[in-house]
Amino acid sequence: xxxxxxxxxxxxxxxxxxxxxxxxxxxxxxxxxxxxxxxxxxxxxxxxxxxxxxxxxxxxxxxxxxxxxxxxxxxxxxxxxxxxxxxxxxxxxxxxxxxxxxxxxxxxxxxx
Numbered sequence: 001x002x003x004x005x006x007x008x009x010x011x012x013x014x015x016x017x018x019x020x021x022x023x024x025x026x027x028x029x030x031x032x033x034x035x036x037x038x039x040x041x042x043x044x045x046x047x048x049x050x051x052x053x054x055x056x057x058x059x060x061x062x063x064x065x066x067x068x069x070x071x072x073x074x075x076x077x078x079x080x081x082x083x084x085x086x087x088x089x090x091x092x093x094x095x096x097x098x099x100x101x102x103x104x105x106x107x108x109x110x111x112x
Contacts, residue, residue, distance in 0.1 A: 005055055018062070019053030025069035026051065040065050 007015070026036055037047035042061055049057050050065050066073055076082040 007055060011055070015053035015055060018066075019051055021071055022066060022069055023051045025066075025071045029069060031069070036065065036068065039068050 026033070033047050033051065034044050037044040040047060040061065042065075046057060046061060047065065050062050063073065074083060074086070
């Protein structure tokens, strides 16, 4: 039996919102779940899991289905350069941050 991860309220709401967005886009395009699954290269059960907002589905699969349905990701329309520019900006910012994060060492007690 698969264990369902514990999710915050914000994560559950985001999954539900995204699932509703994808299901709406699928119905507007009059695409069956079977057709969507075939085009995405996944099983119908996986496509249904994406459309229900189940958290166990691989994020790449979710994004591919969103792209197939023409659903906007990160407030950008498909093909919008905004995503590329934003990713490049984040990569430049990330380059300035330390590569490894270590837990703080225990303080030195120099009170003799």
